[in-house]
Amino acid sequence: MIGVISYLVFFATVASILAIAVLGLNLHWGYTGLFNGGVVAFFGAGAYGTLMLGGAPQPHLGGFEWPWIFALIGGVAAAAVLAWIVGLLTLRLRHDYLAIATFGVAVAFENTMRNAQGFAGGAQGIRGFERPFREFAGNGLGWNLLYLALVLVALVATYLFLERLARAPFGRLLRAIREDEEAARSLGKSPARIRLTSFVTGSAIMGLAGGLYGTFYAFVSPQDVLPILTFQIWAMLIVGGAGNNRGAVAGAFLIWGAWTASGWGLSRFAPVDWQLYAGSIQWVLIGSVIVGMLMWRPEGLFPERVGEDRPQTGRTT
Amino acid sequence: MIQHLIDGVLVGAIISLGAIGLTMVMHILRFANFSHAELLSVGAYAAFVLGPLIAGLSGALEAGIGPLSLSWAVALAVPLAMAITGATAVLLDRIVFQRVRAKGGELSMVFASFGVALVMRNVIGLIFGLSPHLYSRDIAFAQIISYDPLIMVKPDQVAVLVLALILMLALHLLLSRTTFGYSLRAVAENPDLAQVTGVDLKAAIRAVWLIGGALAAAAGVFYGLTNQIIPVMGRDLVLPIFAATIAGGIGSVYGAVLGGFLVGIAGNLALLVLPPGYTPSLPFVIIIAVLLLRPHGLFGEARA
Amino acid sequence: MPEALRLSGLVAGYRPDLPILRGIDLALEPGGMTAVVGPNGAGKSTLIKAIAGLVPISGGTVTRGGADITGLRPDRMAEHGMAYVPQTDNVFRGLTIRENLDLALRRAGRAAPERLARLQAMFPMLADKADIRGGALSGGQRQMLAVAMALATEPSLVMLDEPSAGLAPNITADVLAMARRLTEDGTTVLLVEQNVKQALALADRCIVLAEGRIEADGPATELREGTTLAEIFLGARRRVA
Numbered sequence A: 001m002i003g004v005i006s007y008l009v010f011f012a013t014v015a016s017i018l019a020i021a022v023l024g025l026n027l028h029w030g031y032t033g034l035f036n037g038g039v040v041a042f043f044g045a046g047a048y049g050t051l052m053l054g055g056a057p058q059p060h061l062g063g064f065e066w067p068w069i070f071a072l073i074g075g076v077a078a079a080a081v082l083a084w085i086v087g088l089l090t091l092r093l094r095h096d097y098l099a100i101a102t103f104g105v106a107v108a109f110e111n112t113m114r115n116a117q118g119f120a121g122g123a124q125g126i127r128g129f130e131r132p133f134r135e136f137a138g139n140g141l142g143w144n145l146l147y148l149a150l151v152l153v154a155l156v157a158t159y160l161f162l163e164r165l166a167r168a169p170f171g172r173l174l175r176a177i178r179e180d181e182e183a184a185r186s187l188g189k190s191p192a193r194i195r196l197t198s199f200v201t202g203s204a205i206m207g208l209a210g211g212l213y214g215t216f217y218a219f220v221s222p223q224d225v226l227p228i229l230t231f232q233i234w235a236m237l238i239v240g241g242a243g244n245n246r247g248a249v250a251g252a253f254l255i256w257g258a259w260t261a262s263g264w265g266l267s268r269f270a271p272v273d274w275q276l277y278a279g280s281i282q283w284v285l286i287g288s289v290i291v292g293m294l295m296w297r298p299e300g301l302f303p304e305r306v307g308e309d310r311p312q313t314g315r316t317t
Numbered sequence B: 001m002i003q004h005l006i007d008g009v010l011v012g013a014i015i016s017l018g019a020i021g022l023t024m025v026m027h028i029l030r031f032a033n034f035s036h037a038e039l040l041s042v043g044a045y046a047a048f049v050l051g052p053l054i055a056g057l058s059g060a061l062e063a064g065i066g067p068l069s070l071s072w073a074v075a076l077a078v079p080l081a082m083a084i085t086g087a088t089a090v091l092l093d094r095i096v097f098q099r100v101r102a103k104g105g106e107l108s109m110v111f112a113s114f115g116v117a118l119v120m121r122n123v124i125g126l127i128f129g130l131s132p133h134l135y136s137r138d139i140a141f142a143q144i145i146s147y148d149p150l151i152m153v154k155p156d157q158v159a160v161l162v163l164a165l166i167l168m169l170a171l172h173l174l175l176s177r178t179t180f181g182y183s184l185r186a187v188a189e190n191p192d193l194a195q196v197t198g199v200d201l202k203a204a205i206r207a208v209w210l211i212g213g214a215l216a217a218a219a220g221v222f223y224g225l226t227n228q229i230i231p232v233m234g235r236d237l238v239l240p241i242f243a244a245t246i247a248g249g250i251g252s253v254y255g256a257v258l259g260g261f262l263v264g265i266a267g268n269l270a271l272l273v274l275p276p277g278y279t280p281s282l283p284f285v286i287i288i289a290v291l292l293l294r295p296h297g298l299f300g301e302a303r304a
Numbered sequence C: 001m002p003e004a005l006r007l008s009g010l011v012a013g014y015r016p017d018l019p020i021l022r023g024i025d026l027a028l029e030p031g032g033m034t035a036v037v038g039p040n041g042a043g044k045s046t047l048i049k050a051i052a053g054l055v056p057i058s059g060g061t062v063t064r065g066g067a068d069i070t071g072l073r074p075d076r077m078a079e080h081g082m083a084y085v086p087q088t089d090n091v092f093r094g095l096t097i098r099e100n101l102d103l104a105l106r107r108a109g110r111a112a113p114e115r116l117a118r119l120q121a122m123f124p125m126l127a128d129k130a131d132i133r134g135g136a137l138s139g140g141q142r143q144m145l146a147v148a149m150a151l152a153t154e155p156s157l158v159m160l161d162e163p164s165a166g167l168a169p170n171i172t173a174d175v176l177a178m179a180r181r182l183t184e185d186g187t188t189v190l191l192v193e194q195n196v197k198q199a200l201a202l203a204d205r206c207i208v209l210a211e212g213r214i215e216a217d218g219p220a221t222e223l224r225e226g227t228t229l230a231e232i233f234l235g236a237r238r239r240v241a
Helices: A002-032 A039-054 A068-090 A095-115 A141-167 A169-179 A181-186 A191-217 A227-240 A245-269 A272-296 B002-029 B036-057 B072-103 B106-128 B155-177 B179-189 B191-196 B201-226 B233-248 B253-272 B276-293 C044-052 C074-080 C097-104 C106-122 C124-128 C139-151 C169-185 C196-202 C220-225 C228-240
Strands: B143-146 B151-153 C005-012 C021-028 C033-037 C057-064 C082-085 C157-161 C188-192 C205-210 C213-219
Touching: A002 A039, A002 A141, A002 A169, A002 A191, A002 A227, A002 A245, A039 A068, A039 A095, A039 A191, A039 A227, A068 A095, A068 A191, A068 B276, A095 A227, A095 B106, A095 B233, A095 B276, A141 A169, A141 A191, A141 A245, A169 A181, A169 A191, A181 A191, A227 A245, A227 A272, A227 B106, A245 A272, A272 B072, A272 B106, B002 B036, B002 B072, B002 B151, B002 B155, B002 B179, B002 B201, B002 B233, B002 B253, B036 B072, B036 B106, B036 B201, B036 B233, B072 B106, B072 B201, B106 B233, B151 B155, B155 B179, B155 B201, B155 B253, B179 B191, B179 B201, B179 C097, B179 C106, B191 B201, B191 C074, B201 B233, B233 B253, B233 B276, B253 B276, C005 C044, C021 C044, C021 C057, C021 C213, C033 C044, C033 C169, C033 C196, C044 C057, C044 C082, C044 C157, C044 C188, C074 C082, C082 C139, C097 C106, C097 C139, C106 C124, C106 C139, C124 C139, C139 C157, C139 C169, C169 C188, C169 C196, C196 C220, C205 C220, C213 C220
Parallel strands: C033 C188, C033 C205, C082 C157, C157 C188
Antiparallel strands: B143 B151, C005 C021, C005 C057, C205 C213
């Protein structure tokens, strides 16, 4: 029984962390119409940033032993700065430039982390991180429950923030730009600036998710920032329905559940000589989910209630 | 130095062939097609399957051509692989991209192209296995051209470069000398006007997919010939190919050719100063450099 | 003799829920020049584009010579003896004059050299500057090339969308005169024009469009003298204000 509960806590923590990243992506794609092909880079910047700032001294850079909350903020800032640089260079151009540059930044991020031994620990990653609140929550289920509560608070806070943002003047501006860029420009609003703000904000949210993820495992390595994570987060948003925050969270739990279940099922029931290909099968599945949803149900599984002011899915012109 | 330059030109030729089709599709259909690089794998594996089949027709075809490890059978398989891959590209457009385009926007197309890439790459891995294959077990020995500095070139590399240049020349003649070529350029520039001038838009788009797929197939075979055939070759080449299109300017065929050589040569010269592990990051550095210096590329036009 | 064109209850617009043309009935007899004028946003260009197949038609029909050509594909216009010269982006900037013409003559087969020679005789500039790119032409030259490309298929109905747009005033007159000359061999010309005065001076018949409907239709001479036009234009202005 305890085993089941602790597994459920574990599952819920990871799914909630990913849901935060999905919300960040929703700001990009669902609200602003931006393509982020490198979610994992911003997620990774948050994770690496948090662990490097908050960890104990290491042979590589970092280990500044900052208090956890400041380390987390630092991780978020690292993601935001990375997004700001990429966004500044590409958001004035047509939309495929952002797609390619974000994809490129993810490749380069993983590649650099893997190779830069002196900077980020190379392939071994970053260890030696003290989880916060250990003094009074211990190391076992108690800590996990506390951390789940913390992650849920972060998830709800992010959700409320985005819901308010959508209704705030800034949300209306995003909508205005998506619908008629020329008109928005003639009103003296710079679409590129507003898109940049949205891009940096969404990426910072991904960085928050990454920081929480790194804290949870107290360890991050290049294996945590592989491209598959970007695709998983997309699939979550596509299944949940772009533009719909509640759907995004539901999609995160659904896809993460399906992913772990399929991984477990393949490792349990597939013939031994197929085990090598379990990864490939999972990739095909996630690719098919993305393509299939876009072909047959682009509005997602959880379309919003009629009458709600819902941004359109990925329309540009 | 010179050795790196030579290797860079060779890699560049392969990237160029891949980038030509991508830049045309990106320009006309206005979306970054992340599945384009997987067409290289389709072409490489198609030739890998067809080569032995053709060799089965006549044993004489199994022999290598002159000093090349490339056999007549594989050489004959190349045009077939190009046709198959071109048809695959047309089919993908018909089955997936047209439908996604009708339901959503350009952004949905980009997402869909990623999904398509994942499916293609891993289905190939499931069919052919994850380990590398070669077209021929014969080892092609490099010829030493000079001892000081030491420069070595494999005959296969020379053949690949010559063939790539011939394909590019053929495309150039098609675009600059035939009214069919004019119609493709017309569609790229102004689809509405092209239609009014009597160009069948759907047929032109099909032709672009077909040509892009065929050139990608050739690039895939050439890559397989000079490196190895692996399911992840698309994954490894997608960023260099995109970097080439951005460096050349999206929509410019000649830009894509030049951009391909640029990316190939820069990537190899960088090995002089950087550890080889960083090679996958280089295309990104090139993209950033181009966006800083010349956002619309060498030959690109500003287009919102 | 069948009509050159008949529109019955034509409703069209880029989005079905926002029709720009709201029920157009119109019949064109073969020959002569008909000018379509009207205030900005009246739907003049949309009218031509809907006939050409570039704007979706959500209601009504278009017939030509008795054949229903509603929702025709733009690239099939030539098969029905029609040609359309768009407003400003009407030649390929990246193609040379010769390439532009060759493209337009692509379906002419064996007749192509002879037709090319005829077009070059009509506009000698096209032969002199054959290797100049479309993007490097002056406004007047560009219009000549655009009209020549439209004539390449030997159409009996030519539709011109504001040929004077973006041209210097002295060239406007030349271009409109060129449009008028097209009628000399019996070609029907449908001209959308912003420049009401000059259009009325040249046209045989004039149609006034406002807010997607035909407000007036008659011989150009009558409209030139009557007050209808001023009323419609002033009325439109008042409605806008």
